[in-house]
Amino acid sequence: MTSRSTSPTTRSGTSRGRQETYPGMPPETCQDHRSRIAIGIDIGGTTFTVCAVERDGVRITDTTGPTPATDDPDDMVAGLAAAAAHLVTAVAQTHAAPVDGIGIGVPGTVSADGGTVVDCPNLTVLNGLAVPALMSERFGVPAFINNDAYCAALGELRYGAGRGHPNVLVVTLGTGVGGGVAIDNRVLRGPRGILGEIGHIIIDPDGPPCSCGANGCLEALVGKDAIIRRACEGLRQNPQSRLAEAPDAITPRLIAELAAQGDEYCRQIVDWIGECVGLALADAIVLCDPDVVLIGGGIAGAGEMLLEAIRHSVGRHSRISGFDPSNVIACGLGAGAGAVGAAALVFECDGAPA
Incomplete structure (x- = not known):
């Protein structure tokens, strides 16, 4: 390099x-x-x-x-x-x-x-x-x-779903939200090491505080703690959800699993996560112009359900980029x-x- x-x-x-x-x-x-x-x-x-x-x-x-x-x-x-x-x-x-x-x-x-x-x-x-x-x-x-x-x-x-694609944007959804950018087969970080930090794109300026000091960052909305908090806050209006059986054991992975099993409330949470991620990607795509966007991390266990929600959001919010939302795919190496x-x-x- x-x-x-x-x-x-x-x-x-x-x-x-x-x-x-x-x-x-x-x-x-x-x-x-x-x-x-x-x-x-x-x-x-x-x-x-x-x-x-x-x-x-x-x-x-x-x-x-x-x-x-x-x-x-x-x-x-x-x-x-x-x-x-x-x-x-x-x-x-x-x-x-x-x-x-x-x-x-x-x-x-x-x-x-x-x-x-x-x-x-x-x-x-x-x-x-x-x-x-x-x-x-x-x-x-x-x-x-x-x-x-x-x-x-x-x-x-080098080894996963990005092989054969010189320009790649990777988003990791876990405790926090991270991102990495590859241009011409090289992963870049920038002079301050922050290139690709999609988790700190602001989605809602009036949103919850983020660990970085700003408000409404993607990470503050769909990081692990934020997802759990949102799920718990909505249980009162959704007592039929299986999440209500063990509110102290809620994790993003459990939400993903229950959504895949047909839990409607969990499906709504996954759709909301996809909307937020898609909003951030709409900005990132016009800046990075990737061939593919790869999604990984714990909540990515929701599989196609989450990917479809992200694709739908990208399609609505990224109009001028020419990016095909079907090129939002799962990381090939998983966790x-x-x-x-x-x-x-x-x-x-x-x-x-x-």
Whole structure:
């Protein structure tokens, strides 16, 4: 890649004697030791996923667990490192090739030099933390970090539903709402690392406050907590919904599952989510001009129901773009897109794209 702002972040220290590489170096300077297997860690506000990935995108093994509920940075890193260590051991037992690096995706922004997490609104314990260096020290391999939506976009572009499409917009619907943009087969982040942050497009200026400090952002409307809050507020008028059987157990995933099973109230919530996402996409599409828009994350479990709602909204609100709403499709890697893309950070920084 050609600059710090549009590339995977820099390599943290390593004890393995491999050549130091930085964004902007030509591929021929860093192809002597091409990585074969990488560990990818996707840290979400609620759950994390760790996977071991071969250079061609094949997932060797993976694991998912709850993100450590702690305010102690050391405990957070220790919990993630333990999960990664389990996969490193598994790879050593089944493959002759060693793990050559670790990639990490975080739900926030990282410093321009890739050394620290700058701002993680939904996981503030990571703020200011030098995650790559800490992981590199523990495992003795280079470590890289970037925004989780960047990683999801990279994973989909290289190995998922974005393959064959040089211009891709990825939207992740989870604890927060993230976005990643690929132009001409490169995932971009911009000079401040915010390119593609569709979750902070304002849908309703008079809407609820967002963690970023603004009001009515897409994330403030269809992030995990916002969806749960909206579902709970409407139960009094919709007592027939199966959500009323366990109001304390409501999650976006449960809403998606019940909607698919025919729960009318849950279907209304999914339709409303689709309307909001489509409104934001109408703006993003005229700015990014993507070939396809890929939708992933927990609520994406609603499948075609959610996709149809988004397509309908895009069709109504994006009149001049010429974008075909049928090109709003599901992420091909599912919930693993972020972790696979995080692993791809290692391959991208090791020379030519995977």
